[in-house]
Amino acid sequence: MLSNVLLLALVSSSALAQSFRRTGACPKLGCVFPPDQTDFIAGQTFDIRIEAQAPVNGTEAYNGGKVDPEFSLHIGGEGAELVPITQFLGVPESTVSSYNFTYFEDYFAQDAGARTPVNVLAKSYRNVQLHNPGTYRVVFKYNNGMTTEAKWCVKPLAKVAKAKNMIFFVGDGMATSMISAARLLAHKTINGKYQTTLKLDEAPAYGSQMTHSLDSFITDSANSASALFTGKKMTVNGLNAYTDSTGRGFGNPAVESVFEMFRRITGGQVGIVSKAYIADATPAAVCAHTAQRAQYTSIIEQYLNGISGNQSWFPWGGVDLLFGGGAEDFLPGPGNGNVSQFERWQQFGYQLGLNNTQLQAFDNSQRALGLFTQGNISTWLDQNVYKNALDLAVKPRGGRGAYDQPGLKQMTTKAIDILSTRAKARGTGWTLMSEAALIDKEMHVQDVDRALGDLLELDDTVRATLEHLKEIGELDDTLVVITADHGHGFDVFGSADTKYLDAQTTDRAKRNAVGVYEQSGLSAYQVPAGVAPNNQTIFKGPNGPGFPVNWDPRYTIAHGWSAFPDKREDFQVNNQSERVPAIRANASAGFFFNPADNQRGFSMSGNIGGSNGQGVHSLVDVPIYAFGPGHELFRGVMGNVDLAFRVAEALGLGRDSNVTAPYKK
Amino acid sequence: MLSNVLLLALVSSSALAQSFRRTGACPKLGCVFPPDQTDFIAGQTFDIRIEAQAPVNGTEAYNGGKVDPEFSLHIGGEGAELVPITQFLGVPESTVSSYNFTYFEDYFAQDAGARTPVNVLAKSYRNVQLHNPGTYRVVFKYNNGMTTEAKWCVKPLAKVAKAKNMIFFVGDGMATSMISAARLLAHKTINGKYQTTLKLDEAPAYGSQMTHSLDSFITDSANSASALFTGKKMTVNGLNAYTDSTGRGFGNPAVESVFEMFRRITGGQVGIVSKAYIADATPAAVCAHTAQRAQYTSIIEQYLNGISGNQSWFPWGGVDLLFGGGAEDFLPGPGNGNVSQFERWQQFGYQLGLNNTQLQAFDNSQRALGLFTQGNISTWLDQNVYKNALDLAVKPRGGRGAYDQPGLKQMTTKAIDILSTRAKARGTGWTLMSEAALIDKEMHVQDVDRALGDLLELDDTVRATLEHLKEIGELDDTLVVITADHGHGFDVFGSADTKYLDAQTTDRAKRNAVGVYEQSGLSAYQVPAGVAPNNQTIFKGPNGPGFPVNWDPRYTIAHGWSAFPDKREDFQVNNQSERVPAIRANASAGFFFNPADNQRGFSMSGNIGGSNGQGVHSLVDVPIYAFGPGHELFRGVMGNVDLAFRVAEALGLGRDSNVTAPYKK
Structure with a gap:
């Protein structure tokens, strides 16, 4: 144990870094993004950012709030000499930005309105890669002798693909307890023995993943999807970008996703399907980059044109298809400069479909935008059992009565047809992210029947997907991964005699x-x-x-x-x-x-703060299921970031040089 | 869908078989135990029971409550002719017992005190085996033309053992959410990445099991442990015996556990360790048989002499060791005919230890009884952190201040030493059941710190066990399985600023x-x-x-x-x-x-009936971890009963003839 003297010395930094943080992944006054303990796929593109901070007051007050203007960043491979980052990576020196922000140290400070101001000097280095597997030592020196170090690790190369195609299903918020409950509702037992089971139960690979985020042990769907798709832990609300201290949604240090790598390296097809509004966090994490998941207009732009602004890494070329809800973000409005994204996407060559009939009629050889409601797609229960709710469902261009909506199964199987057709014509592979988004949204509002209905729809979709892949001859080439991004604390503990x-x-x-x-x-x-x-x-x-x-x-x-x-x-x-x-x-x-x-x-009476009108995410590890080539990589207990590395291994994305292949629209 | 006419016809049996049941596994008025959908290990011993019932009133009233005295039981292999059960199994005809019982049809009936009386005629056939793999059709005819059928399946033989020894750890009540929470408390993350993890997280095999019981989807620890150890679904409170309609704890149709089979077939050593009182359900499920888990005196007798009364199957010979709490059930008292089980066990040649010092001093070559408290062993938290609670812990023979108690690790590693020493001397293998019992008991009283402390103690015990097996040269011969018997609905959803x-x-x-x-x-x-x-x-x-x-x-x-x-x-x-x-x-x-x-x-305010002063078990599937030879059998999603078959396969227990080997005390 620590001596009392040491404990007393440490007390000075008490109360910090818990409910409120100055900046995530920044334990001292200097921040390095990507932070300590980050792993990379060989050749994965990312941005580097360093920040030197000086709080004006509070428990970490430094130098009257004045940041030392001298700071440096060095890097070296294992056992090698440290060299300036610009020299090591062959990137130009960056300009310094200077700004300040404020935060609360704890709830008492918040109640008192006592903000801690912090001054910052920062630099970013964009669009860099590490191609050589091994560990790297990154050293940031700032504030007159302070040091923040980061250990980075580039994972071994895996250039040989086990799978040509990949479907990644996300059951948003889907904890094991909900799977147990859904099975109980949907499958019959005789004397305790299930006569049928979920398709998920049949997966040849079963695993479990830990979902916590970079700087909090409870995650949201943005940073957990980013972890699954980039292999990097991030902060709540962060989409494939670290939450720096700017408080802005743009220019944050970004990281390339496995979908982006797949497109860049192979020129292959990429599709996105979700039952949520399509600019929501999980679909956005396929290829969008912002510290603020609510930047819907930018996210839609990034689906089309890739990472925005001066961070541009490589020609993204646009998704092959985008199916979901959320047409409201595509309508002309003040948020998007009064531009109709419907028309804009059509100008880019996308077919437009606004209901299931139009979805099913899409030409499989052309790119497609399918938006079937203004907000979220209706739940499986509303679409299939209590259909009167559809009277109120809003159609993409407005007006109630969105009766002709697709379910997850209809969107996913059509997406496979388009991706497969286009990939065959181009000699590429394809990847698809398909999200059962409403499991989460219905668990939040404690609507268990709607949540379990959408979970069963996911299972039915997985079953139909595997059958469809077999029909079109792609089963042996396609890795199918199913997992969740986080759970909700939920369980069934008995029966209720509702009549009584x-x-x-x-x-x-x-x-x-x-x-x-x-x-x-x-x-x-x-x-x-x-x-x-x-x-x-x-x-x-x-x-x-x-x-x-x-x-x-x-x-x-x-x-x-x-x-x-x-x-x-x-x-x-x-x-x-x-x-x-x-x-x-x-x-x-x-x-x-x-x-x-x-x-x-x-x-x-509830057990969370009165500002919460819904339940919240929980800590529980969530299950992983995999079928198809490379499935064996998904067995056992792992971190959520590990899935990105296993997907990269299955698709052969780890490269020792800067590979780009043209994407043919 | 069913026609309305059919639905109306079915309504007559409404309201039944939910909160209250006439008899579990008995959908019509005739019961067959083992019931429909039962699987067997080849050569596993079991009892057969048939009951013909006639309710006097209620929704299933039959023939004024008079059971037809003519009834018959036939059996045949797949596609073979049905023959009388006595002829097929070569067992003598059994006498008919006649009795009656009552039950409530629902909560309304309970409130009104309106019981439904049921008359019964029943027969049992004891100590039978099926040795030939395949399916069997069992037909019970009763009540003048009614029929209840059962399909039984004998699993393929697996005579070649993958493992010589086996340790089965039960983390009682341990759901995945608690494992996530325990990891969070016990292991450090840096920027979201665990620097160390649980030993469980390293298991080369990871799976999940469904825990529901024979006739209710929520289980207790008796019937779930019976499922794990016999491969048979049972009713709440049932220990390796079906809950027939007698309402009695003895004479119920029993099933042999894998521990009993191991002893019978190989003559090997069997040990039991638990942090609960040692007559509790999970340790009892190793070798005791009763429909009523609270028959503590009988359970202790069965540890020593095997299945009781006229059901005696084969010479059990007694456990090699029994370590835990619950000395109160060994003291002379009205429940056990004022016999001191301490002295009785010593007369049977067992060493007696009443504290950790005496435990550690046991001669490894001799059988041993170690009882360290009157009730449950103290929690890890009380033994290691908040030790003032030990002032109140009651010593085995009475008196407060049980300071010298072992933990799960001390009991388990000493058990391994004794089992291994004795097995080597006799040329046998050995099996051990070790239960982290207090995870469950502390979750019931919503004492999360004590529950997680005992979960971490289990993980520490698994780590120490694997290290110890390596030290004594038994690592490559020993299958180690860790699972739970059921969960509790629990999760972490944030942090609490306790000062605020x-x-x-x-x-x-x-x-x-x-x-x-x-x-x-x-x-x-x-x-x-x-x-x-x-x-x-x-x-x-x-x-x-x-x-x-x-x-x-x-x-x-x-x-x-x-x-x-x-x-x-x-x-x-x-x-x-x-x-x-x-x-x-x-x-x-x-x-x-x-x-x-x-x-x-x-x-x-709670959400369960006011007669519950504690939380209750939940539906969630629970995790499985395995190390050592045969570990690969424990991957993926399965039923709790499947674990018994996989243990039997790993230990080579499926036999095509009646094998018995002498056990040397």
Whole structure:
């Protein structure tokens, strides 16, 4: 143990770097991006940024807030001499930028409005690569003798591809507990033995990944998708770019994704599919770069023209296809200079489709933009079971009644057809990112039925994808990876007799409707209404195998979240529209339970701050499944960043020289 | 979909078989044990039981409650003629037993006190085996034309052992979310990258298993351990025996465990270690048989003499060692005929040890009984960090102050020494079941620090076990499997600034101390008090690597459970003793939050019935890790029953004839 003297000496930096941070990945007053402990794919493009900081006050106050103007960055391979970064990488010296920012040291400071100002001098070096595998020592000297070091590691080359094509499915927010629950709803057991299982359960490779971010142990979908696709830990809201201290969304130090590397090195096809609005974080992480995931206009521009501004690395050429929701970001408006992105994309040669009929009619040889709603695509449950919700779903160009929407399966199989057709015509391979985005969005609002419906839709999509790949002769060439970006603390802990719950008049009596252990009984979702769950018949449901026969049985799953706002629970499907558990009287008020929500239920007081009207992401490691060539790389326990390296290995992306291949539109 | 006519016809059996069941695995009025969909290891011993039932009233009322006295059981191999069970198995005809029982059809019936009486005629056939791999059709005819069928499957033979020895670790209640949390507390990240990880994370085989029981989707530890060790789904509270309708703990149809098969076939050594009272469900599932896990006296007798009463299958010979808590069940008392099991076991030749010093002094060549407390062994946290709790820990023969207790590591490594020494002397192999029992018990009372401490102790024990196996030259011969029997719905969703929480005066303001997403920051458990979590030094904690440096930082994990009683949360370690979240005024009152618990915290109203003073088990699939010969069998997604078959395959237990080998005491 440390001596008390040493402990006292360390106390001076107490209270820092927890709920608020001066700058992520910047433990001392000097920051190096990419930071210490970063691994690289050989030849992966990235930007370097250094910052020297001087807080004016607070526990880290330095030199009256004056940054020493002298600072330097050196680098050397293992055991080799350190040389200036410009010399080592053959890049020009960069200009210094000077600015300041403020932050709170803790909640007490926030309550008191006591901000800590920090002055900064910074430099960036753009568009660099390390091609030689091994470790590198990076040394940043600043503030008159302070030093921040970074150890970088370039992973071994893997130029030989195991797979020609790759599909990366992201079940956003999909924790193991939800997979267990979805299986219970959609598959029948007889005497405890599942008669069928999820397609995911059949994967020849199964693993698990740790999701925490660079500077916080809870991640969001931007930085976790960036980790999966670039192999770099980042900060919440960061998309393939480190969150520097500028507070700006542009010019942040960026990192190339495996999709970008695949395009650059092979000239291959890249497609993006999501059930979210298409500028959302997970699809954006395929090829966009910003520290602020909400820069939707820029993200759409980057889908088309690659990394923006003066960071331009190489000719991106545009995605081959983009299918999802979020047409609102493509309409002319003040955010995008009143330009219609619909027309602009068409001018770039993209086919435009605004409903499933048009999607299915796309010419497989041409690039395509498919936007099927203004916001998110409707949930599987709303599209397939409680269809009255579609009356309110907004069509891409406006107006309610978006009845003709595709599901994840329709978008994904059509995407495969286009990518495969175009790749065959060009002699390339292809990659696709397909996101089951609404699992997460519905878990946030604690709408378990809609979340599990979209999880089952993902499983059905994986099944259909593997069948379709076989049909078109691409199964043996295509790696299929399925994972999540993070979880939600959630679990099923029994059954609820909803008839009994509804008949009780007090909160406390309603809780007695929950049956635990042996009183949980068997899943009632696999038998028609009125049939005992232990009936050993296999009933065919209206949505086919792999989905519940009955979404609204008398005995439902009793479930809960580890984090939740004030709310009510009745353990019954919200058959009119997506759930809204908590509301607030006005923008400055806190969230309290929504009187219109789950009126038959009992009240629960939340366990997160009143500014949260929804549940939040959690720490739990999330599962990995893989099929096809290279699947064996995805077994076992790993970090989320490791998946990018395994994808790069499967696709043969690690290169010892600057490889570029033309992309043919 | 079913026609409305069919649906109406089916409604007559509505409301049944959910929270209450007439008899598990008995969908019609006839029961066959083992039930439909049961798999067997070739040569595994089991009992058969049939029951014909006639409810007097209720939705399944039959024939005025009169069971037809004519009933028959036939069996045939795939495609073969059905023959009477006695003829097929060469067992004598059995006598008929006649009795009745009652049950409630649902909560309404329970509230009204309206019981459904059921009359029964039943028969059992004991001590049978199926040696030929393949499927069998079992047909039970009863009640004047009713039929219940069962399909049984005998798995292929696997007579060649991959491993000579086997250690099966059970982390009771250990869900993936807890492993993620434990890693966060015990291992340091630098810029999001773990500098060290759990030993479990290094396992060459990683998988996942579904835990649901025979007739309910939430399991308890008795029937899930039985599934793991016998390959048979059972009912809550059932230990290697089906829960028939007798309501009795003895004479239930039993199934042989892989530990019993190993002993019978090889004459090898078998040891049991647990941190629970040693008659608890998980250790009992090694070799005890009863539908009622609370039959502690019988369980202790079965450790010594095998399956009790007239079911006796073969000479068990007694465990080689039994280490744990629960000495209270060995003291003379009305429950065990006032016999001191201490003396009785000594008469059977067992060494007796009552503290860690005596444990370590055991002669490795002799059998041993080690009981170190009256109840459960103290938690790792109490034994190692907050040791004042030991003042109250009760010594085996009574009296407070059980300071000299072993941990899981001390018990397990000593068990290995004894088993290995004895096996070498006899030319056999050995098997050990070692249970980290308190993970579950502490999760129940929502004492996260104690639960995670015992989870980390399990990881440390696995590490020490592998090192010790290497030292004694048994690493290459020993399969080591680590899994859980079920989970608890739990997750970490942020950090809590406990200083800020404590300073607030209302429940709602205290919740604002929870930092989510980027405000979760980094784990503060890996730095000494007063040091910023993003400090990049690796600090050595008082308990060595793999444990927190500081259990009580200012910024703790904010966590929650999906199921919980009324309680208060302050996100701070209970540094005096194990937590008691809810209490009740008297035995007939419901549980409300305990005013003495977490007094600095905010109140939460629970979401389970008021008769629950603790959290409950959950549905989530749980992880599997394996090291050593045969580890590859434990990859991927499987059912809990599949583990028994894979253990049997690794140990070569599937046999085509009745093999018995003498066990040398």
